[in-house]
Amino acid sequence: MLSDVDGMAQLAFLVMSLLERRAAEHGLSLVQIRLLGILRDRTPTMQELAGLLELDKSSVTGLVSRAEARGLVSRTPSTTDRRVVQVTLAAEGRRVVEAGAESFTDDVTELLALLPPASRTTLRRLVDTLVTGYASRRGISL
Amino acid sequence: MLSDVDGMAQLAFLVMSLLERRAAEHGLSLVQIRLLGILRDRTPTMQELAGLLELDKSSVTGLVSRAEARGLVSRTPSTTDRRVVQVTLAAEGRRVVEAGAESFTDDVTELLALLPPASRTTLRRLVDTLVTGYASRRGISL
DNA sequence: CCTGATTAGTTGGTGACACGAACCATAATA
């Protein structure tokens, strides 16, 4: 049996691989699909995106510019602080990220089918505890 | 509570983040630490590495060349097929990957401390089932 | 044994994407 550490790492690589594959189907990279995922339910500033994606702010500038060039997102200047922009999902971006999410859901469902139903429920609980516990500890909004 | 899908994705991002941070401490990228991790217990060919890392073989050429330039790995020509090279962990590479693995183990241990001991055991079992089940299905050697 | 096909790995080109330093415009503070 895999150790805790190897198990967590291997599972993470596996899930990343599924996500990358689905992102690639829409001509997107992993970080692009993460960006669009974040924008599904909020309109963060560049700084906030940098924090959420754990990237340098200059990386976020490039990432958002390339996504904007493809019509996936748009930048909205703040009305209260002229230094600030908020990033918003464009219609095309929403279409792409929803389609990707749907395919990825199929992949995860198929993966979890390796477990009996009761174990899936147990896993969901444990994963939720880890993710929300970790986010709490780091002061991150999911 | 997070859905199965969001939970798996968030957990994967979290674990990747821990790994990336530890890799960066040794001046390594995620894919570099993955490469060294693979080389801990085998000496694969370039083709095998391409398969394990799910990368184009030209990407593996670059990755191995950069690692070789840093003294982390070395290429050994095959004695049975002059087209083939096998990639081996060098002493420095072994030092780096063991140190990284140790730090990452600490991170994972701390993360799992969010769960009671019985749940950790349960999680390890479930994760093992998923990872080995998936590998079996894909015909992958872990 | 020779020839054509296939394979292993490399090279070159291209674009994405990471970071750090420096910059400009704007906001906040003294």
Place this chain on the structure above:
DNA sequence: TATTATGGTTCGTGTCACCAACTAATCAGG
């Protein structure tokens, strides 16, 4: 009003992804 801090961008540099094309070596078939 002047100074400091902040938000985002630009520029330079290096990694890293893929694809096409290449070279050298191996394999299969006649």
